[in-house]
Amino acid sequence: MHEVVFEDIRYAAEEGESVLETLQRHGVEVPNSCRSGVCQSCMLQAVDGDVPERASRPLRPGQREEGYFLPCVCRPDADIEVTRPGDALSEAPAVILSREQLSETVVRVILRLEASVDAPIRAGQFINLQREDGLTRSYSVAGPANPVDELELHIRRVEGGRMSSWLCDNDVTGERVRIRGPAGECVWRPEYRDRPIVLMGVGTGLAPLVGIVRAAIAGGQRERMVLLHGGATPERLYMVDELHRLSGESAVLDYIPCVLDGRGSQIREAPIDEVFLDACPDPSSHLVFVCGDPDLVATLKRCAFLGGAASRDIFSDPFVTADP
Amino acid sequence: MSDTLYERLGGRAAVDAAVDIFYRNVLSDDRIAHFFDTVDMDEQIAKQKAFLTVAFGGPNDYDGKDLAEAHAHMDLTDEHFDAVAEALVGALEELDVPQEQIDEVVAVAESTRPAVLGRLEE
Numbered sequence: 110m111h112e113v114v115f116e117d118i119r120y121a122a123e124e125g126e127s128v129l130e131t132l133q134r135h136g137v138e139v140p141n142s143c144r145s146g147v148c149q150s151c152m153l154q155a156v157d158g159d160v161p162e163r164a165s166r167p168l169r170p171g172q173r174e175e176g177y178f179l180p181c182v183c184r185p186d187a188d189i190e191v192t193r194p195g196d197a198l199s200e201a202p203a204v205i206l207s208r209e210q211l212s213e214t215v216v217r218v219i220l221r222l223e224a225s226v227d228a229p230i231r232a233g234q235f236i237n238l239q240r241e242d243g244l245t246r247s248y249s250v251a252g253p254a255n256p257v258d259e260l261e262l263h264i265r266r267v268e269g270g271r272m273s274s275w276l277c278d279n280d281v282t283g284e285r286v287r288i289r290g291p292a293g294e295c296v297w298r299p300e301y302r303d304r305p306i307v308l309m310g311v312g313t314g315l316a317p318l319v320g321i322v323r324a325a326i327a328g329g330q331r332e333r334m335v336l337l338h339g340g341a342t343p344e345r346l347y348m349v350d351e352l353h354r355l356s357g358e359s360a361v362l363d364y365i366p367c368v369l370d371g372r373g374s375q376i377r378e379a380p381i382d383e384v385f386l387d388a389c390p391d392p393s394s395h396l397v398f399v400c401g402d403p404d405l406v407a408t409l410k411r412c413a414f415l416g417g418a419a420s421r422d423i424f425s426d427p428f429v430t431a432d433p
Numbered sequence: 434m435s436d437t438l439y440e441r442l443g444g445r446a447a448v449d450a451a452v453d454i455f456y457r458n459v460l461s462d463d464r465i466a467h468f469f470d471t472v473d474m475d476e477q478i479a480k481q482k483a484f485l486t487v488a489f490g491g492p493n494d495y496d497g498k499d500l501a502e503a504h505a506h507m508d509l510t511d512e513h514f515d516a517v518a519e520a521l522v523g524a525l526e527e528l529d530v531p532q533e534q535i536d537e538v539v540a541v542a543e544s545t546r547p548a549v550l551g552r553l554e555e
Contacts, residue, residue, distance in 0.1 A: 144494040148483040420478045
């Protein structure tokens with residue numbers, strides 16, 4: 110007979126019982142609906158122990174890797190420790206190595222990890238950055254291609270933003286911070302090598318996309334990748350020259366910056382969804398990555414889906430803004 | 434012993450194949466798109482898989498009361514229900530599912546109409 114450990118309490122399970130049944134029998138509230146492994150309302154995360162394949166099969170690969178599973182159809186035969194989704198991130202200390210202005214409002218920060226977190230951090234995922242006083246914000250990992258002990262983050266200075274103004278306005282080199290994570294499904298995988306990929310982002314939504322592109326190029330991507338970066342005006346874009354250079358050097362990368370108001374620059378003046386439909390008239394076999402402002406992410410996901418991209422091939426990271 | 438409808442259709446694989454086509458049909462139908470428009474797409478796809486599993490006669494634990502509660506306060510009409518059923522039939526036709534099985538799926542879906550439209554006997 111096994112036990113289910115949840116929030117430091119060990120619950121005895123009856124033989125053949127699902128994890129959901131065990132927890133509910135002991136009065137733990139877990140959202141649930143279909144109780145058949147379909148609706149995913151009950152989703153939890155396993156932090157220790159084995160999850161039978163049945164209980165994670167319906168989930169996306171990124172979720173499975175992070176230990177997510179469906180307790181209503183999980184019938185373990187050994188002890189298992191579980192948490193509510195997102196509670197299972199591990200922490201490591203880090204130090205800020207450098208800070209570089211990329212545009213008037215965006216700064217590139219490089220951190221060195223001083224220990225590793227439990228799960229390998231992959232370019233395109235995001236981490237929680239915690240300052241010494243506990244202030245915490247999430248940022249995407251823009252590089253390097255294999256971020257083993259260094260992380261590149263792109264920070265936009267938000268008016269009144271406590272974390273962003275700390276990072277953007279001060280010489281924070283040498284400052285000690287803590288990293289928690291990683292999380293997020295926007296990563297490149299070797300099995301994508303022969304799949305066409307389209308990546309769309311606005312603002313610092315570019316950060317995870319650059320991470321994915323770097324990982325793809327380093328990993329030997331063979332099929333075409335199109336990277337679209339949108340902004341209201343040219344001032345809202347960044348890394349334009351660097352990305353033109355990268356796409357010039359790479360046989361597989363096309364880079365299209367676009368703005369709503371070109372203000373006389375050479376940058377293509379069109380909304381990003383139009384540029385997408387033009388660059389990818391048939392996205393049905395494409396992998397699609399969309400990052401940035403949540404409303405725009407939802408719009409672009411739907412645009413790609415209605416254009417024929419498969420729902421399981423669309424990955425996103427909506428940037429939900431914290432209160433400053 | 435004959436397989437269940439769900440097994441004959443292809444089980445989970447059939448749901449996976451049908452959900453994108455079905456959901457695209459729903460989003461392209463002005464009568465019902467607005468019910469599904471604002472919600473996170475990943476969440477919606479999971480919900481539509483749950484719906485298709487029910488309609489295909491697959492394993493689920495929903496009873497009439499659950500369905501009634503889930504759809505309460507939406508002011509749903511027969512037209513809305515018909516539109517969703519059409520989206521479902523369209524997806525199955527696109528997947529070349531035999532008419533006989535489509536009819537069976539429609540019958541299962543039909544059986545949920547009173548609950549979904551809040552017309553259960555109290």
